Amino acid sequence: MKIVFVLLFLQSMTAAFAPDITPASSITALDSTPARPGVSLASLAPGHTVRVIGVDGSCPEGERLLDLGFIPGTPVEILKRAPLGDPVVYGLRGYRICLRASETSLIRVRTE
């Protein structure tokens, strides 16, 4: 019984702490502006395959993303968003990893 309380409580706490779940921006807007150098990986919805243009490697987070294989030219599949909106599962280099928007916003990609 108590666990139900815990879970209900968690859901409500999440709502209270996190009123601002970033909505996935529409992909069509990006297709219509092909001149842009790329978009942040965080802005794309699941279901797309993209290619990495670059990672802001000046911070430890960015360096780690490079070490994880987010290297320019790497194709990345955007697979699934978590029920609470974040993190998102990505497929690259033969494996699957989930990252939060705070990290994927460092990755610039172009859509295929």
Place this chain on the structure above:
Amino acid sequence: MTSATFPTSLRLGLIGSPNSGKTTLFNALTGMRAKVGNYPGVTVERREGRVLLDRRETIVIDLPGTYSLNAISPDEEVVCGVIDGKIGEAPNALAVIADACTLERSLLVLAQVLRHDTPTCLVLTMTDELHARGGVLDLPRLERALGIPVIGVVGHKGIGMGALRHLLADPEHWSRPQIPPPVSAEDRAGWVDSILASVLTSRPGVSRTTEAIDRIILHPVAGTLLFAAVMITFFQLIFAWATPAMDLIDGGIGWAAGRVHATLPAGLLADFIADGLIAGVGSVIIFVPQITLLFTLLYLLEDIGYMARAAFVIDRFMGRVGLEGRAFVSLLSSFACAIPGIMATRTVPSARDRLVTILVAPLITCSARLPVFALLIAAFVPAQAVWGPIGLQGLALLGLYLLGSVSALIVATILTRTLLKRDSLPFYMELPPYRMPTARLLVSQVWGSVSAFLRRAGTIILTVSIALWFLLTFPTVDPPAGADAPAASRHALEHSYAGRAGHALEPLVAPLGFDWKIAVGLIGSLAAREVIVATLAQIYAASDEGTSLREAIRADVDPRTGRKVFTPATVASLLVFFVFALQCVSTLAIIRRETNSWRWPAFAFSYLLALAYGASFATYRIVRYLDAAA
């Protein structure tokens, strides 16, 4: 071991990412001989095993799982420190363990390892899975391209283990790369791509099974429901299903103590053996059923690959308080008991998150607080219905649970944003393919945890339990003439060191509304929180810990003031004190064991005592004011 015959002993470090099959391989190499401990000063698990490899004595070191040698976390600093010989003696040889199916990513780490001078070989695990998924890898060609020995194994089936042992025992003859791999991330990726292009004649396809299962498990609705179901089972297991075994141990301890009293002549020796020694041993092994069950399920879910998915579902919530999804299981387990909860933090990958979770876990209302809450609520909260079946007593209990949980989340938020802010790390979590767990690995993982608890925390718990028995028993005094057994027992307790300490502490706890009797109860509750009920029963010379004790505390009147001792303000204050205070030596012992220093248990004890004192003081004042106004 016959070290005399094999003078040159070998230190072999295993490096690999989490999920690479490194742990399976380590267990296959070392069996049950692994020693689990901690690296000095950090909450990073140290696992070493001394074995004979091809008749050569070898110390196998299982390094923490890592995706990179650019150390940004304490775990990675340990990996680099061990390789460089800054932590202990440097290994003579390194084996990079890589999942053959994710070779592309694993080679990125291998490229970093190969920049070190230490002889290195590459061990490819899950080669059966690679073939099943249609991948074809040319091992001899990979060996030539890398310039180091490469060997394929199936760790959990023992395939290739003989050849692996043979190879690992002889690093002096390993080939070394002609040119070290490039340094920059882009160049390293190019190096990996060029090698793979020539050796991976067919890339493995996606795992069909994993895809199919993930369609359900990562589904927003089905996945959330499954998460809830797994967590409810988990909670039920720790909270309820461990109870029969714990009752059995409790009964066994009681029986053994009874036998001692019946066999030995009444006196201090019998008291010491029965109530000090046997009860102390009991207070250690009482945790074993919970810990065994917890780790069986925890490692089972981990080995299958579900743990990462569960963390994925709850990560955003935990992220809000500065932690990550995996810490959730720890906090949930802490509702049963902080001991398994804190031990469960071992599956949290980041050392900082581990520490924060350990520090807030004692705030979660554990089952040992329940008897205390039950006694006070039953005695002082009227059993009236508020709305439908919901009563005031139930609401009071729920309120206490919420107070503890919300405080834990708030303290975690504060700790991650202040004291431990600089250690914040990027979050990333691999979703491994689903795999069949093997009983062998599971048994050795669970045994490792249970034996570490018994060895490291058990000794501290036993020592303190005996010390507390001493304080509650000595000095012995003769009971007043004509006193019955409960009165004699009360008299003995009042004049013991603990009883005297209770009197001495009275001025300190008076601002919280506590008298010396409650202070003695608090000292006794250090052994385990619920012990306060037994201690109070002894002080009030109550014939049982139920109705009789309830009546006694309700009726108790302070002889100096003529007022009731347990006023609503005192009861509220005591309840709040129990929500916050860390008066549990077993928890302190396990924090000591998990963080490998007395600094963190001291910190946890102090901040929770300060919190408890402040909150109880405020509660006492407020309720007294409201009570007077009403």
